[in-house]
Amino acid sequence: MTDAPSETTSSTAEDEVLYAVDDHVATITLNRPHRMNAISGRMLTQLAERLAEADRDRQVRAIVLTGAGRAFCAGLDIKDAVAGTGIGGQGGSSGSGTHLSTRDHPTTVMFEMDTPVIGAINGAAAGFGLDIALGCDIRLVAEDAKIVTGFAKRGVVPESGGTWYMPRLLGWAKAAEIGFLGRDLTGAEAAEMGLANRALPGDELMATAYGWAAEIAANAPLAVQSMKRLFRHGLTEDFPSHVHHVLLQTMLLFQSADFREGITSFAEGRPPEFEGR
Template structure:
């Protein structure tokens, strides 16, 4: 068995994928090292996000971790040995990492809604990955560590983009410059998570929220997310124009007809995604 095949097999074990109904669950599965991200694990996570996005049956994705941490960042042991995602950056004139195909950029381009069930500590790369999801539910034992400057780096995976937009400049500056760690309750107070739930109920709550989302017309949900994303960089006039262009195909969809009929007939709609 080749080394490449060994790495791929290990990555498959370290990032699990399951589809149940219309919901895909991606689980970081390296609890012995607090789910720190290796190079192959990173590639596998990206691959599974693309799989979920391309599966028309999947209407919501839950991202979580196994063990006491969601993700404690990059695998520094791998990096220290010359591997990891930083491998090659200082060994030649250009990095070997293609930033166009990493979880933060792939996740940002997804139209399928994403929920991060933050089961434990989220730090470094793990924090940025959690922030890249649309919604975050936090176990009461979970924490968010914005500790980049304490390690001599910047939020390298989207944090400097997410945090000012989520919190405003001043609050983002306070968090990033101090490298502070927030409890689950503080994360909600700051506006970085939707709510805190008991750790034992985290996946049940995340699943219930995902099912609520998946029960709506998927084309409309995806178009809404797409418009929200585009609207962050558009003028109001441009945005209204793009919303209208998105609305036109929806108005001719079977799901819109079903939604209207279900409303008139006072019943739960049965959306098909077409």
């Protein structure tokens, strides 16, 4: 699968976040290309809703998150904010997302999801866009994408998860280098430093993202979701507690039809056909 899924969709022409599902893979697309997918209040709300929708759908086994046009996400829409109509402005509409709680924030929703998310970073990722990228489980980035880490150059910090993710992803010293210096990085440099899994030529990015998503979707979804959940909990657990929780999760998986299919297909020398139950 190399093209965007189109089997089912719940998007309209007015949506700032597009959503489509095909063959167990959901595509979520930030859709303000005329503003380099800069975040509006509506986009913030819709992104959280689309992520939650995908995570609830038992037919969705992997998610590809990307941006329309030449950017992934250029961060907060500064023009709208200055005009008082966007996030942080006083004149935003009820759908602006200005009063969105951190519980319903897209990066919080992403962190609590069990469905794997592949970020296909097709272009510039700055500010909130970088934090969203860091919240993905896997990041594939175009080699020439511009990764903007200059929060300190604007007198702010990564406000939506970056300060939590970077030391865990990179270690303290690398996180400090990136954060304190605030230098722009190419996609290739970001991958070399560990901010992305792989940097790719732009014309190969989406095909690779969908290829990886298809591989994930072909695996036992209950096991993949449990693994992601255990990864998440393991970040804050001591080792004995974590091993105990892994054992409990394993015992539940032993009772699943997917486990039986995994064992049977292996014995019969054929590809497994998992149903997610």
